Every structure is written in structure tokens, then in C-alpha cells.
Amino acid sequence: MVETPGLTALKDLAEARRVLLDDALAGAELVGSFGGSVVDVGSGGGTPGIPLAVSLPEREVTLLEAERRKAEFLARWSPELANLRVVWGRAEEQPPETFGVAVAKALAAPPVAAEWCLPLVEEGGAVILWVGPSADTEAVARVAAKIAGEIEQSPRGFLVLRKTGPTPEGFPRRPGVAKKRPLA
Ligand SMILES: C[S@@+](CC[C@H](N)C(=O)[O-])C[C@H]1O[C@@H](n2cnc3c(N)ncnc32)[C@H](O)[C@@H]1O
Numbered sequence: 001m002v003e004t005p006g007l008t009a010l011k012d013l014a015e016a017r018r019v020l021l022d023d024a025l026a027g028a029e030l031v032g033s034f035g036g037s038v039v040d041v042g043s044g045g046g047t048p049g050i051p052l053a054v055s056l057p058e059r060e061v062t063l064l065e066a067e068r069r070k071a072e073f074l075a076r077w078s079p080e081l082a083n084l085r086v087v088w089g090r091a092e093e094q095p096p097e098t099f100g101v102a103v104a105k106a107l108a109a110p111p112v113a114a115e116w117c118l119p120l121v122e123e124g125g126a127v128i129l130w131v132g133p134s135a136d137t138e139a140v141a142r143v144a145a146k147i148a149g150e151i152e153q154s155p156r157g158f159l160v161l162r163k164t165g166p167t168p169e170g171f172p173r174r175p176g177v178a179k180k181r182p183l184a
Pocket residue numbers: 041042043044045046047048064065066067070089090091092104105106107108116
């Protein structure tokens with residue numbers, strides 16, 4: 001992937017391993033603690049979805065990616081892993097409540113990522129965001145409260161949101177709206 005122009009800004013294999021593989025695997029146990037199929041929203045070059053599919057072989061993992069070129073790159077991986085599928089499309093345009101767990105790393109600002117991911121999971125399911133130390137947890141909590149979600153106890157580096165009810169009317173909002181008119 002490091003050799004494929006435009007897929008990642010990473011130049012060095014050691015840094016690539018840390019950012020693309022080790023960071024993804026750091027969430028494997030957490031993801032495994034929630035049931036159901038998994039969607040990696042904005043999978044880009046395949047992280048965290050591909051490492052998660054390898055480490056959780058009994059779970060179906062969908063890589064969802066809005067850019068066609070990236071989705072085509074990802075599709076080359078699906079014959080390698082029986083539990084992996086790839087969907088080219090935007091989170092806001094997917095059928096709601098299809099997955100047990102939605103994961104996202106570097107998808108968008110965490111409040112926007114929360115708005116995109118929560119409608120995708122069933123009631124009782126979870127959204128797991130990989131976040132940095134400056135993530136605005138309170139803004140994420142305010143967004144989650146509008147889409148039947150609430151923040152749960154989360155390990156460092158992650159925000160875990162539980163879907164506590166059905167997706168409210170009006171969500172997902174149309175593509176682009178979450179960024180243009182953020183909920184929080
Ligand atoms: C910064 S990249 C992060 C990729 C990968 N998760 C990682 O950590 O390296 C964000 C990716 O999300 C995709 N993306 C942005 N908005 C999206 C949306 N609404 N639905 C699906 N994918 C989206 C972009 O095309 C891009 O590939």
C-alpha cells in the first residue's frame with residue numbers, strides 16, 4: 001500500500017506498520033466484545049477493517065469507502081479473506097441498522113464520524129471511534145444523544161458509543177449535511 005500513490009501519505013514501512021496495523025489491532029479485543037457484523041466506515045487503504053477481519057475471522061467485516069479508486073483497491077483483498085466484503089459508497093447512503101458494530105479511524109471529526117456511524121448499527125450495537133487525545137468528547141455525546149446513542153466507558157484512544165434505540169426520523173441526513181451543519 002505504501003507503494004500505491006495516493007493511498008497513504010506514509011513513506012516509511014515502520015511508521016506504516018504502526019499507524020495501519022498496530023493501531024488497528026489495538027482495537028480488536030474491544031470490537032470483539034460487541035456482537036454482530038462489523039463495518040469499517042471510510043476504510044481508505046483498509047485500516048482498521050482488514051486487520052480486524054484477520055484477527056476476528058468468525059465475524060463478517062465490510063469495508064465501506066466513498067472513493068471509487070480506493071474501493072477498487074480494497075476489493076482486491078476480498079478474495080484473500082472469506083469474511084471480508086467491500087462496498088463503494090457513502091455512509092449516509094447505506095441502509096440503516098445493518099451492522100452490529102461500526103468502526104472508524106480518521107474518518108472525520110469525531111462528532112461527524114458519530115453522526116455517520118450511529119444510523120448504520122442496530123439497536124444495542126456499538127460505534128467504536130479511534131480518537132486522538134484532543135477529541136471533543138462532549139460534542140460527540142451531544143450528537144449521540146440526538147441519534148439514540150450514548151458514550152460508554154472507553155479505553156484510551158477510543159470512543160465507544162452504544163446505540164440505545166432505533167434510529168430517529170430524519171437520520172441519516174443527506175450526504176454532506178453533517179459537515180456543513182454539524183449537530184454539535
Ligand atoms: C483520512 S482517510 C482514513 C482512512 C483509514 N480509515 C485510515 O485510518 O487510514 C478517510 C477516508 O474516509 C472516506 N470517507 C470520507 N467520508 C466518507 C463517507 N461519508 N462515507 C464513507 N467513506 C468516507 C474517504 O474517502 C477516505 O478514504
